[in-house]
Amino acid sequence: LIVSMPIRMEDGSVKVFKGIRVQHNNARGPYKGGIRYHPNVTVEEVTALAMLMTWKCAVADLPYGGAKGGVVCNPKEMTKTELERLTRRYTSMIYELIGPLVDIPAPDVYTDSQTMAWIMDTYSQMKGYQVPEVVTGKPVSLLGSLGRNEATSRGVAISVRETAKHLNKPLKDAKIAIQGFGNVGGYAAQILHEMGAKIVAVSDSKGGIYLPDGLNPYSVMEHKNRAGSVVGFDGAKTISNEELLTLKCDFLIPAALENQITAANAERIQATAIVEGANGPTTPEADKILHERGVLVVPDILANAGGVTVSYLEWVQNLKRETWTLDEVNSKLESKIVSAYSSVVQTARKYEVSLRDGAMLLAVGRVAEAIKLLGIWP
Numbered sequence: 001l002i003v004s005m006p007i008r009m010e011d012g013s014v015k016v017f018k019g020i021r022v023q024h025n026n027a028r029g030p031y032k033g034g035i036r037y038h039p040n041v042t043v044e045e046v047t048a049l050a051m052l053m054t055w056k057c058a059v060a061d062l063p064y065g066g067a068k069g070g071v072v073c074n075p076k077e078m079t080k081t082e083l084e085r086l087t088r089r090y091t092s093m094i095y096e097l098i099g100p101l102v103d104i105p106a107p108d109v110y111t112d113s114q115t116m117a118w119i120m121d122t123y124s125q126m127k128g129y130q131v132p133e134v135v136t137g138k139p140v141s142l143l144g145s146l147g148r149n150e151a152t153s154r155g156v157a158i159s160v161r162e163t164a165k166h167l168n169k170p171l172k173d174a175k176i177a178i179q180g181f182g183n184v185g186g187y188a189a190q191i192l193h194e195m196g197a198k199i200v201a202v203s204d205s206k207g208g209i210y211l212p213d214g215l216n217p218y219s220v221m222e223h224k225n226r227a228g229s230v231v232g233f234d235g236a237k238t239i240s241n242e243e244l245l246t247l248k249c250d251f252l253i254p255a256a257l258e259n260q261i262t263a264a265n266a267e268r269i270q271a272t273a274i275v276e277g278a279n280g281p282t283t284p285e286a287d288k289i290l291h292e293r294g295v296l297v298v299p300d301i302l303a304n305a306g307g308v309t310v311s312y313l314e315w316v317q318n319l320k321r322e323t324w325t326l327d328e329v330n331s332k333l334e335s336k337i338v339s340a341y342s343s344v345v346q347t348a349r350k351y352e353v354s355l356r357d358g359a360m361l362l363a364v365g366r367v368a369e370a371i372k373l374l375g376i377w378p
């Protein structure tokens with residue numbers, strides 16, 4: 001669905017924004033996927049991301065299909081009131097498509113728990129009663145789930161730990177480099193540090209820092225909050241993002257943007273394994289080179305499925321009108337990711353393919369089986 005949304009701006013003018021919602025597949029359950037606010041949003045990109053959600057939910061064995069939404073806008077140049085009006089108008093115009101048992105949006109790039117609260121309120125106002133289960137990633141005070149903020153990172157960290165087991169390597173003192181120190185990378189650094197690993201390098205859009213003895217991610221976070229970047233952290237060497245990607249380490253976690261590991265740098269990657277926190281950080285050409293060089297790549301649809309998994313747990317809590325403790329949420333997340341990891345490894349072994357191909361075989365196989373069993377109506 002593509003919609004045109006006239007929005008009254010702060011200066012009194014009216015601007016028309018383009019909104020998109022793509023539903024890819026619902027054979028395994030309601031459509032599920034985030035909403036992105038970005039100037040470069042296109043129907044093609046949203047469609048690709050909707051399909052990725054179908055595979056991610058199937059790999060994590062969640063009872064969901066895949067969808068994605070987007071609005072072409074630059075939220076950095078808009079006021080909070082303009083963003084609220086835009087969000088409410090978008091919700092009202094995709095109202096017929098979404099619903100707790102139909103299609104459940106969530107946050108994505110430049111949307112957050114406040115955006116989800118506006119969607120919940122608009123949908124609820126139109127229904128006439130409160131419907132928290134129509135979106136996930138809500139504020140905890142509005143029936144969001146504990147553990148949702150760091151869920152993706154916890155999933156990434158569990159994937160690193162499972163990979164260490166798979167490679168027969170101890171996680172303790174394993175050297176880890178993380179590209180991107182935002183929501184995913186920042187929390188992943190803290191959780192892995194708690195698990196005993198050594199975070200030797202991190203970076204953001206302004207550059208990277210390297211400390212072979214290991215960084216304290218909590219202090220780096222404080223520094224970044226103060227200084228606006230990880231760069232300049234006391235005692236660490238400044239490195240470029242390119243240097244970070246090719247550092248000698250045990251695990252490399254790209255957690256920033258897509259297309260970071262390419263044919264131009266894949267030959268020089270020295271990590272034993274790459275665990276994809278970001279969506280699509282490795283190009284297909286680089287993937288081939290890494291596979292030939294024996295670098296293990298844990299694909300995005302497995303490694304970063306922790307976010308949608310806790311979204312699912314939030315939805316179940318909302319439907320049951322329950323609130324679970326952080327321990328309950330984390331232990332359910334843990335078992336979902338461990339089980340997904342093991343299914344992907346088994347599939348990859350069975351067909352003698354990479355973990356990425358194993359994950360895709362598993363996901364497409366599960367969706368195909370559902371479609372076959374549902375049959376054709378009437």
Ligand code: NAD
Pocket residue numbers: 152179180181182183184185203204205206241255256257258277278279304307
């Ligand atoms: P974020 O905006 O919080 O953080 C992104 C980080 O990347 C920032 O530290 C930014 O400075 C850094 N960055 C930007 N450009 C960079 C560059 N050229 N080189 C190095 N670092 C750069 O975003 P996020 O929520 O952490 O998401 C990161 C990735 O993870 C995205 O690909 C996103 O789609 C994916 N992802 C996020 C979630 C989630 O729950 N947040 C879930 C699944 C996948």
